[in-house]
Amino acid sequence: MNSDALDILLAEDSQDDLDLALHTLRREKLANNIFVARDGEEALDFLFCRGAFTHRSFDHPPKLVLLDLKLPKVDGLEVLKQVKSDPRTKVIPVVIMTSSKEERDLVASYHLGANSYIQKPVDFEQFRETVKTVGLYWLVINQPPVVESFQHLAGRADDHH
């Protein structure tokens, strides 16, 4: 596992949730490189390599996006929509992690192309178990798309590296 490679983009506005999630991910040694976006705009800038992230390249997408639905500025569903409707980002696995158990959120998320939908359990033990399972699955078990084909699909060569 390349240490430069970004493993997870965690879009979460709540510091508490963030702390608990990060604590769990680190404890389980699931992700070395985690980028945290505190709002939807930041998450989008990061993913689309713009704004403060123009130095980033589409060649190095995160292996997993953990997306909360309730985000400031641009909400999670909008982020999802943009990611999944752009050919350069659409293959990035996006897992919705939210407190909401609302059916409409669930339906909307899958409709927009979410790869998974997880409700954060209230019980911390369960929460930890869930995060662990998700990380294990997407970062270890799941075979991510290769960068070359990703670049090819992106439709343009990026000569950053």
Place this chain on the structure above:
Amino acid sequence: MNGRSDPRLVQRLSVFASTAAVFAVVAGLSALAGWKLHIAALATWVAAPVRIVPNAAACMVLLGVSLWLQRKGHIQPFARIRKLAAKSSAGIVCLVGLLSLAEHVFGWDLGIDQLLAVVPTAEAIPGVRPGLMATIAALNFLVLGPALLLLDWKTRRDHWPAQFLSLGAAIGAIFGFFALVLQPRASGITMALPAAVTFFVLACGLVCSRATWAIGGLLTSQNAGARLLRSVIPAALLVLGLIGWPVSKALLTEAHFTWVEASLLAIFCGTMLTGFVTWIAFIVDRSDALNAELERRVAERTAALQSEATERMLAQEALKESLATSEAALKELADQKFALDQHAIVAVTDIQGTITYVNDKFCAISQYSREELIGQNHRILNSGHHPKEFFQQMYHTIGSGQVWHGEIRNRAKDGSIYWVDATIVPFVDSGGKPLQYVAIRTDITERKLAEEVIRQLNDELEQRVGERTAQLEAANQELEAFSYSVSHDLRAPLRHVSGFSQLLVEEFGVTLDPGARHYLDRIQAGTQEMGLLVDELLNLARLGRYPLSRQATKLNTMVAEVITILQPETEGRQVEWVIGDLPAVECDPVLVRQIFQNLLSNALKFTRPRAHAVIEVNHKKQTDGQPVFIVRDNGIGFNMKYVDKLFGVFQRLHRTEDFEGTGIGLATVQRIVHKHGGRVWAEAELDKGAAFYFTLGVGKQVETKSNGATAGGRL
């Protein structure tokens, strides 16, 4: 001359006929006796040389018998034998007459003359065989015999030959009498006096025996002619006899008439006289008949006139009666019209719609005078409220002879508006074509005003309902937003509390004293409980927002699945499930599964203290045929005085330490049942168990929209 016979005369003549028959028999028998006993007087009667011969006497007897047997007027026995005897007698007489005549003419001796009694030669008339009857007598027998044979035979022209033969015999008898009296010397034609008399009597008797027929009719008829005949002929014949006797004597002696000539002359005169009188009688009779006809006609006409008069009288009576009826009907009609006028606004228009009659109420409500209205069209009242088609339809209906009914808004003279409930009745002719229209109306202005008020109130109400609905919808949206935020935001801090307290235990557990760790455990438990509560509350709230989706559902399958899910809770316990045969029902399977899950879960929970738990799921039919479902257990039950609290949210009848729970399960059950249009209730006894009953409504229920507003329903 066939008038009606006088019954008294008929009776008398009938008696005479009988007497004549008896006379002939007596005369004949006495003559025969005279021969046998040699008493000459019995065969001559008077001091005369000529005696009636035995044959003739016997024939007289036979004729008398025949006539007697053929009398009329009495019902007599042995009709056939009598008739046979009578005809035989007459036949023998015919034969004897014929043979005797033949003896005279041909000079034969057939030996019949001495059969009954020997007639001495001394008695014989010179030139004539003793015992042979006179020629005239023989002829008379030849006439009277057939007359009696043919007594009741009538020709087609209503002639009775018997009676004419009798007349001939009577003339013969008279001739014989003349011969006896006028003939200077007895000869072969001289008849004895008894014979002549008997012949005459028999001839008369024969005619009289049929007194209502032909000549007999002449004798008994009540016609004027017959009466004339009866009174004139005897007198005429008497006069003729009185005059004729000396005249004939003179003729015989001085004019040298023979007795035959004189006799014939007398007979001729008598016959002529009789004929003449008869002719006159006919004339009299005809005029009498004419008179009678005239009288008959007068009587008929009178009768006709009378019956006509009667009829006219009856007709008049009937007319009077019908007039009375008509008057009564008119009175009734007038009364009804009065009654109608008291209640209704009445107008009559002709077929063009021109007003021909209005009653007072019409004038009053329209404020027009009668003079202003008559001759006008109803358009004068048009308020312009109704479209043209309204009146077109009305005229179409009544124009086709049908009754029209409707409500019309009219304008009175002063411009004020009034409403009438109108019925327009076309009066049609026999062909169904309207002749005029009668409109009967009722003032419904007040009702219309009231309706208007009601309509306005309704509108207001509708508006208010609309507003309220909008408010409710807004509130509902708020609630939704609220529950969304509860779902999202309320859970997050719980998770944090749970998470950090957990981390605290994990990372600093060794430095914490046991008391602190215990409190941290309590915090953990609290957050879990709170999480459960939030979840269930959200479930309950969500129920109201989703539409009911009914489909045929096999409840037995559903219950079996629920029991499988609950299986972990039964581990280590002895639980007996008693599942009845449940029907398939139309319901929302997702929600009804929730009902069973909650109820069965409760049952399991509250039977926990029982060593042997029995949980029954069953159903029974209500009176309307709908099933009631029952979930019964033998658990700890509850006190019925708390039954009202049972289905309330957060209501609990047991302590959490004993039986865990949020107090939302039964509230959810009730919510689902109500959503189905059903009913839920419970029966229990403390420590004896509990039973929950519910129904699921029927067919299509009013569904609740996802936004929570009450659907359908009109106010």
